Amino acid sequence: MSSQATLDAPVVIAGAGPVGLVLALELSHQGVRSILVERQPTTTTFPKMDVTNARSMELLARLGLADLVRAAGVPSQHSFDVIFASSLAGREFGRWRLPSVDEMRAEIAGCTDGSAPAEPWQRAMQADVEAVLMRRCLEDDMVDVQRPWRVTGVTQDADVVETTIVHANTGERRVLRSAYAVGCDGARSQVRASLGIEQEGAEEVATFALVHFRSRDRERLQAHGQFWHLFFATGGIVISQDEDEVWTVHSQVPPETQPGSVDPVAVVRNVCGVPVEIDEMLEHTIWRPNVLVADRYRAGRVFLAGDACHQVIPTGGYGMNTGLADAVDLGWKLAAVIDGWGGEALLDSYEAERRPVALRNRDWSFRHLSVHLQMPERADVALIDDDSDAGARHRAELGEFVAANNGENTSVGIELGYVYARSPVVASTAEDEPPELDPLVYRPTTFPGARAPHVPLADGGSILSCFSRGFTLVDHGAPDPARLLDAAAALGVPMTHVALGPDAASASVYERRLVLVRPDGHVAWRGDDAPDDCDALVAHVTGRGERVATASATAKESAA
Structure with a gap:
């Protein structure tokens, strides 16, 4: 096993989500070949993350990918406004006003003191981002995409990593030999399990129903005007995914709720407070966020990146964005070592640099979630829409709470x-x-x-x-x-x-x-x-x- 003379590639990457895709493209950018193994035959159809933050857009721009991601996302004139209301038919009581890409570009152009990013954020579903990145990988001669293959185990000695993969349809088994391997294979990482690496934090801190659908019923859905996120006092949320006809609803449900036990149409109706015409049901499921960070990011010649080593709550947008920075950090370091001008301490520095960032982002994502979990406790649904002075005072109190806790989308210190x-x-x-x-x-x-x-x-x-x-x-x-x-x-x-x-x-x-x-x-x-x-x-x-x-x-x- 120890000879590197018969390697299939310098690096094998398990998992072709955004992190694995960017890692493969970063390695290619640095002149290093990789094999990218993905168990699914296509990219995800779930929306998942819906914002690529400014730092991630800077990193993607290095790889010539920023314009491609923007083309797949929400058009640049639309704001990132977040609205708080009692329901679609009820009263608005708070709003976080967040600029559009066009407005952010104007701010950046007028800033010369270094305090602005080079790139604005971009609203885009992770599903669309993955599709763009996968197309680029399939076009890249330095990236060998293998799907649908499932990683079943990873072993190593001092010189070589052997990654065992099994074809999802035929059951064919192969062993890939590489100098290094990286597990970008998500929250239930097989690579992490093979290495015996534990995680710290909490699992299943809440339970949510997700409904992803198409609807041209914009008159109802945008009753409060154009928005990115619309939070309701009852705890539900509507996300405008494309400013046209694709929407996602999330609603907190009892912990024992199982997939298939919830009527997705009823979830949309209950969250919005009015019936919404649904043209096509795209996806629906139950999901439970974790707040976990792996104890180690490296074991010998094998590394972890993205959700395989850190899981956060989506509030704040720290999941995929933290993972993309992992991929760039690890990618150039692996390339430097493979090319001969980087040393072992360079690889050790990956965990030393990225794990503290993950710990902080994990904790801040939970802090942002707590703002939304408090809303149903603070809101009096019998009073919030009342025309009385008491109703007006209640809405003002809720509005003050919203205004005082707007860090979810403005924590630029966290991002940069x-x-x-x-x-x-x-x-x-x-x-x-x-x-x-x-x-x-x-x-x-x-x-x-x-x-x-x-x-x-x-x-x-x-x-x-x-x-x-x-x-x-x-x-x-x-x-x-x-x-x-x-x-x-x-x-x-x-x-x-x-x-x-x-x-x-x-x-x-x-x-x-x-x-x-x-x-x-x-x-x-x-x-x-x-x-x-x-x-x-x-x-x-x-x-x-x-x-x-x-x-x-x-x-x-x-x-x-």
């Missing part, structure tokens, strides 16, 4: 402000203190481990477009960038020099004259001058410090 401060492959000085995270506010910084801020370049594009393959040295007038560039070249590390000059508008945003940025757009190091030991810095940020130090010592001994 996380910092890999404790990563073993970022370099900071002793006097550097990591910035304190404000979940609701993003404050641009180039502190090592942070997302490098977006600033516009002279050609109108974003500086983030420079961060894609290899490292990038952003230079605002340092006297000696060549020493660091030469050290990278000598160690075989790809590094691009972006010279902007000391008078560039981005100089104050980037805080230091030299900022070294990784392929995923996170800062690896910063300083006003190149460090004394450039070799050591390059070795550190590529995860092979010990190996390079040993080689340097050997070279010095030989010279002596």
Whole structure:
């Protein structure tokens, strides 16, 4: 088993949801082949996530995918407004006003201080996002899509991973040999089970009925105007999936409720408070969210990503979006190691960087859900639509509660402000203190481990477009960038020099004259001058410090 001479591919990926698809495309972007194994013959038909956040859109833009996702999503003129009302026939008592993609683009264009993302959010069903990503993978010669094949087990030794797969229709069994394997196979991950990795958190924290349907009854459904989400005082929700005819209703139901025991038409009627004409029933089920994070993200040559290692409640949109960042983080690191310029510590850094983000996002998703779970307790259904002064006061009280708890869709600090401060492959000085995270506010910084801020370049594009393959040295007038560039070249590390000059508008945003940025757009190091030991810095940020130090010592001994 130990020989790598007969590998089927450098990487095998189990699961072709959005995370597995993006991981395959990230590896391809970095020049690495993969086999993508999926048990279903087609992409999902369930809506699942309905927003791709700004950070995810930035990461997708690196891969040339942002425009494709936008084309599959809601047209750019529609707002992200969230409405709170008693029912479709009742009173509105609160609204979170959230801008459209067009409005966000205008805000971004007018922002030069680094506080804005490079890309707006995008409303799009996960089902549509998956379909777009799968088409791209099927067109990519570097991605070998195998479906419908089910992963039944993963074994490994010091050199090779063997992934056993079984065809869903014929029962044919195959064993795929690879240098690495990644489980992107969801909440019930077979890869995680094969590794014996446990999870911490809580299971089935609530029970919901989901009804996904087509309806042209917009007069009733949009009785309160255009919306993205419409929450009712009774606890139900309607989601406008495409601003046309596709909708999803969620309703909390008793914990013992089983799939097939609920009438989906009745669920829609009860949630909306009025009968809605349903043209086509697309999907309906019972679902139970978990808030779980895996104890480990890695076991030897096998890794976990996405729902296989973290499960969150959909409130806040942290599920798929957290997973996409996992895929990019792990993808470039695997490619660096496979290409020979990344070391073992680079792979270790994946868990060190991504697991704390998952823990925080898990907890904040539960916090957002608690706002909605409180609504039925606070609302007096007999009073909320009353024309009396008491009814008006009650609606005002509910409106104040809604306005005071609007972080679900405005926690830009959660989306953009996380910092890999404790990563073993970022370099900071002793006097550097990591910035304190404000979940609701993003404050641009180039502190090592942070997302490098977006600033516009002279050609109108974003500086983030420079961060894609290899490292990038952003230079605002340092006297000696060549020493660091030469050290990278000598160690075989790809590094691009972006010279902007000391008078560039981005100089104050980037805080230091030299900022070294990784392929995923996170800062690896910063300083006003190149460090004394450039070799050591390059070795550190590529995860092979010990190996390079040993080689340097050997070279010095030989010279002596």
